[in-house]
Amino acid sequence: xxxxxxxxxxxxxxxxxxxxxxxxxxxxxxxxxxxxxxxxxxxxxxxxxxxxxxxxxxxxxxxxxxxxxxxxxxxxxxxxxxxxxxxxxxxxxxxxxxxxxxxxxxxxxxxxxxxxxxxxxxxxxxxxxxxxxxxxxxxxxxxxxxxxxxxxxxxxxxxxxxxxxxxxxxxxxxxxxxxxxxx
Numbered sequence: 001x002x003x004x005x006x007x008x009x010x011x012x013x014x015x016x017x018x019x020x021x022x023x024x025x026x027x028x029x030x031x032x033x034x035x036x037x038x039x040x041x042x043x044x045x046x047x048x049x050x051x052x053x054x055x056x057x058x059x060x061x062x063x064x065x066x067x068x069x070x071x072x073x074x075x076x077x078x079x080x081x082x083x084x085x086x087x088x089x090x091x092x093x094x095x096x097x098x099x100x101x102x103x104x105x106x107x108x109x110x111x112x113x114x115x116x117x118x119x120x121x122x123x124x125x126x127x128x129x130x131x132x133x134x135x136x137x138x139x140x141x142x143x144x145x146x147x148x149x150x151x152x153x154x155x156x157x158x159x160x161x162x163x164x165x166x167x168x169x170x171x172x173x174x175x176x177x178x179x180x181x182x183x
Contacts, residue, residue: 096172102163104130
């Protein structure tokens with residue numbers, strides 16, 4: 001019996017002396033807030049409406065009437081889809097970056113400065129995209145009952161986050177502290 005107790009005591013001392021207790025490293029992943037989920041829900045609903053209207057045959061769509069502002073927002077979504085490939089290319093080559101206000105910022109790269117045709121294309125498409133984004137953000141702010149459409153900072157923050165997440169690798173991204181870096 002003594003030998004058994006002594007053996008257990010030796011084993012436990014050896015075990016405890018050779019082991020260190022470390023607390024596990026815990027990493028918190030950012031989970032979307034209720035506000036972000038609600039704003040993203042509005043965005044997805046509007047996007048689905050745009051998809052449904054776009055698949056209506058043209059002969060049927062002639063008599064289709066949409067409420068005030070609805071056509072404008074659906075056209076904004078369609079225009080964004082149309083310009084998406086060019087904007088991805090501009091983002092990858094550094095001509096365009098995602099700012100913290102949910103809009104695009106143009107960066108005067110060498111190509112942008114030297115090629116007037118390329119510059120005109122970037123200027124036009126970025127202008128269209130920013131206008132479309134403004135239309136969408138204003139509409140979402142008006143749908144969100146706790147947000148004042150004239151002060152849409154929460155919508156802008158969520159929209160900017162969504163655009164940063166969707167931007168291709170290599171795109172310039174403005175952080176919340178105003179510092180630009182590549183994704």
